[in-house]
Amino acid sequence: MELTKQEESALKGEQGETMQMAYRILVATGEATDADKLIPIKWTHLSGVNYNTIGDAGEEFLSSISKDARVKVKTTLNPMGFDIDNVSNYGLDENFISKQLSIKNSYETMGVIPSFSCIPYEIYEIPKEGTQVAFAESNAAIHANSYDGLKTNKESAFSALASALTGKSPYSSLRKEDTPNITINMKIKNPDELSYGMLGFFAGKVGDSSVNISGLSDMDNRQCKAMCGGMGTSGTCAKFIFGDGDSNNEKIDFDEKALQNVHDELNTAENGDIITLGSPQLGLEEITELTEKLKGRSFKKKCMVFTPRTVKTQMQKLGYTNELERAGCEILSDCCTCLTPLINKDDVDVVTTNSIKGAFYLKNSNGVGVNLKSLSQIIEDETK
Amino acid sequence: MNKVLVAGKVSGTILKSKDSINFLGTVDKKTGVISDKNHDLYDKSLKNFILVFPSGVGSSVGAYTIYSIKSNNVAPIAMICQKADLTVATGCALANIPLITISNEEFFSLEDGMKISLDTENSNPIHHQ
Numbered sequence: 001m002e003l004t005k006q007e008e009s010a011l012k013g014e015q016g017e018t019m020q021m022a023y024r025i026l027v028a029t030g031e032a033t034d035a036d037k038l039i040p041i042k043w044t045h046l047s048g049v050n051y052n053t054i055g056d057a058g059e060e061f062l063s064s065i066s067k068d069a070r071v072k073v074k075t076t077l078n079p080m081g082f083d084i085d086n087v088s089n090y091g092l093d094e095n096f097i098s099k100q101l102s103i104k105n106s107y108e109t110m111g112v113i114p115s116f117s118c119i120p121y122e123i124y125e126i127p128k129e130g131t132q133v134a135f136a137e138s139n140a141a142i143h144a145n146s147y148d149g150l151k152t153n154k155e156s157a158f159s160a161l162a163s164a165l166t167g168k169s170p171y172s173s174l175r176k177e178d179t180p181n182i183t184i185n186m187k188i189k190n191p192d193e194l195s196y197g198m199l200g201f202f203a204g205k206v207g208d209s210s211v212n213i214s215g216l217s218d219m220d221n222r223q224c225k226a227m228c229g230g231m232g233t234s235g236t237c238a239k240f241i242f243g244d245g246d247s248n249n250e251k252i253d254f255d256e257k258a259l260q261n262v263h264d265e266l267n268t269a270e271n272g273d274i275i276t277l278g279s280p281q282l283g284l285e286e287i288t289e290l291t292e293k294l295k296g297r298s299f300k301k302k303c304m305v306f307t308p309r310t311v312k313t314q315m316q317k318l319g320y321t322n323e324l325e326r327a328g329c330e331i332l333s334d335c336c337t338c339l340t341p342l343i344n345k346d347d348v349d350v351v352t353t354n355s356i357k358g359a360f361y362l363k364n365s366n367g368v369g370v371n372l373k374s375l376s377q378i379i380e381d382e383t384k
Numbered sequence: 385m386n387k388v389l390v391a392g393k394v395s396g397t398i399l400k401s402k403d404s405i406n407f408l409g410t411v412d413k414k415t416g417v418i419s420d421k422n423h424d425l426y427d428k429s430l431k432n433f434i435l436v437f438p439s440g441v442g443s444s445v446g447a448y449t450i451y452s453i454k455s456n457n458v459a460p461i462a463m464i465c466q467k468a469d470l471t472v473a474t475g476c477a478l479a480n481i482p483l484i485t486i487s488n489e490e491f492f493s494l495e496d497g498m499k500i501s502l503d504t505e506n507s508n509p510i511h512h513q
Binding site for chain 2: 025029054138155158162232235338
């Protein structure tokens with residue numbers, strides 16, 4: 001990789017240990033992704049916020065670098081472990097809460113915007129087409145590259161943090177013109193968001209850095225997010241392009257059998273004890289639609305609804321919060337289903353969800369059973 | 385393709401996986417044991433092995449898992465992949481775990497249980513013992 005004099009100097013440690021670490025990460029990342037240089041970026045989105053995922057190592061690391069590290073560009077970040085407004089309902093131990101608040105404090109000290117959301121593309125204005133960004137959250141990176149006209153690598157927690165501190169990122173494959181060598185043909189008729197999530201999960205397994213997807217009809221917002229979430233969970237693929245792609249591309253059908261295989265892998269139980277909606281978090285449009293669907297109905301069991309804090313504030317003003325709480329929902333902001341400490345296998349055997357990403361982590365990290373259903377099926381089966 | 389992502393020099397025993405590894409969610413941060421029942425290395429600890437696997441997959445927070453298993457002294461002493469991914473590259477960079485990628489041919493020639501030495505300064509970094 002070719003570095004400027006200023007970058008070389010930082011790598012040697014002449015601008016302090018924090019900058020040296022940041023550039024070391026950028027160089028390792030650049031070598032991994034065949035970059036020949038570093039380029040300026042306009043916006044970074046960080047992962048590595050939930051104490052449940054980064055643990056003491058992460059908490060101590062962030063506390064230590066926050067003494068002198070400051071972000072150089074607009075920087076937003078992923079959900080943390082809980083919503084301070086209702087954390088007392090969940091019996092989380094004091095240690096978890098204080099470590100999580102320390103992480104929150106470290107990021108704020110560094111100058112990060114406390115968005116605690118995995119859907120930055122829905123709550124912030126999208127910069128002009130072709131803008132270089134650095135998004136660590138996998139579903140957001142895929143969304144940015146595939147829908148929003150932005151360019152990002154699928155960053156790691158560390159490469160995004162290094163980009164936030166330096167304002168630079170390696171000029172790698174997905175920032176340049178990228179031509180997928182695989183085309184996935186969507187064969188499922190009348191797909192719901194669950195089918196799109198499973199398509200994403202399937203595509204993420206077979207795709208490399210990007211895939212073509214043919215046979216797609218118009219997707220609504222929830223279906224689109226479901227697909228990005230599914231894809232980010234199963235592989236390294238960080239972009240999809242609509243269409244047949246190159247005629248030499250390997251063609252793979254996503255048919256009923258492929259869908260059934262994904263379903264069998266992730267659906268491990270029937271009849272959830274609770275329901276979770278979100279991963280990715282629900283935006284205002286989905287919340288509005290959910291409120292509509294629940295008019296005159298209520299859940300027979302608790303339904304956890306995850307949404308960004310900015311949306312929670314809007315919902316309250318619009319009266320949706322009251323309506324959803326009446327229907328048995330609990331609204332949680334700043335956190336999400338993915339790697340939540342709020343669902344514990346001592347209290348919960350099975351979770352019902354329509355999230356592929358949520359299902360994967362509930363099954364593998366929380367160790368609970370998962371019952372996968374589309375939102376319309378959940379409302380049909382679980383409300384009265 | 386041969387690449388040095390994180391430099392270093394170690395000797396040890398290979399633990400080889402045919403499956404990719406999603407460090408976030410399937411590797412226990414305290415014990416370094418793989419917890420995914422569908423995984424090739426289910427119930428095995430990564431501690432002190434030279435871990436040979438196709439590549440990392442899944443959420444990028446996995447880099448912190450690599451940092452955590454290193455802090456908890458249950459990390460592999462080096463990693464060798466077919467394909468570099470950002471999660472493993474940056475996790476190893478921060479945890480200072482040597483990481484290289486090698487050709488498919490070389491990858492298939494490495495077997496579970498083999499004793500090797502790895503020196504990234506050497507143009508031919510892997511030597512069988």
